Amino acid sequence: MAELHGQLEEHLRSLKLKAMLATYRSFSERAAKSKLSYEEYLALLLEEEVRARTDQTLQKKINQAKFPYVKPLESFDFSFQPDLPEKELLRLSSLEFLETKENLIFLGPPGVGKTHLAVSFGLKACMLKHRVLFVTARDLLDDLMLAVKQGALTGKLMSYSRLSLLVIDELGYVPVTKEQANVFFQLVSMRYEKGAMILTSNYGFEDWGQIFPDPVVASAILDRLVHHAKIFFIRGSSYRLKDKLKKAERRKTA
Ligand code: ADP
Ligand code: MG
Numbered sequence: 001m002a003e004l005h006g007q008l009e010e011h012l013r014s015l016k017l018k019a020m021l022a023t024y025r026s027f028s029e030r031a032a033k034s035k036l037s038y039e040e041y042l043a044l045l046l047e048e049e050v051r052a053r054t055d056q057t058l059q060k061k062i063n064q065a066k067f068p069y070v071k072p073l074e075s076f077d078f079s080f081q082p083d084l085p086e087k088e089l090l091r092l093s094s095l096e097f098l099e100t101k102e103n104l105i106f107l108g109p110p111g112v113g114k115t116h117l118a119v120s121f122g123l124k125a126c127m128l129k130h131r132v133l134f135v136t137a138r139d140l141l142d143d144l145m146l147a148v149k150q151g152a153l154t155g156k157l158m159s160y161s162r163l164s165l166l167v168i169d170e171l172g173y174v175p176v177t178k179e180q181a182n183v184f185f186q187l188v189s190m191r192y193e194k195g196a197m198i199l200t201s202n203y204g205f206e207d208w209g210q211i212f213p214d215p216v217v218a219s220a221i222l223d224r225l226v227h228h229a230k231i232f233f234i235r236g237s238s239y240r241l242k243d244k245l246k247k248a249e250r251r252k253t254a
Helices: 002-014 018-033 038-065 086-092 114-127 137-149 153-161 178-191 205-211 215-227 239-253
Strands: 103-107 132-136 165-171 196-201 229-233
Touching (some): 038 114, 086 229, 103 215, 114 196, 132 137, 137 153, 178 196
Parallel strands (some): 103 196, 132 165
């Protein structure tokens, strides 16, 4: 028996069937007890291997996406933002917009859930094995400017264009220089009708003139971003503040 186990384990190792290796013994005891057929036992083992690999692939995708936090759409409390069209957002979570290369834009003041929503769509995309990257506008622009300095902008833009979904968070938190606006325009043009993006900003479109120094570039960027986009204005109050207020209230009554 020991020899058989040795052989089995060697095969499982060489085929890199880690989950099966870890579970085959305990499963075989269970199988014997429950009088499973050979096929049922094999199915059980394979299921375990497939599940472990799916988890691994998803985790890898999530790590590569570099989300600031991982929260699913299911944890978004729509009742707190009654102006948001819940049904439409749930429909969008089927991710058709990735295929049609459309953009989602979330606009609103701090704390209303823009990043949470952006992350949760990114997460859904990871689950469907898409290549996703989450980046703040500031980091993105720094990265692009570094590439300009190194004479490697084309390659850099290509690498951004290969993603199925690019999430750009917090556009407008830091002012954009003329040079940055130009490379940002190149990026947006490159992804235009070729790849989906999610953008969040605390500025309404009418104020984008304040984000970008040159109104011509600003409107060229806006034009391409908005042409095929679903736009959501979140006007509600801050969720962060809500928690703070609740805690303060609890302290008061205590
Ligand atoms: P911002 O709009 O500034 O990007 P976030 O999306 O980061 O805000 O939200 C701030 C925090 O509040 C996060 O932890 C987020 O998960 C939570 N949050 C915001 N809105 C909601 C909501 N409607 N339901 C559940 N959590 C929310
Ligand atoms: Mg945010």
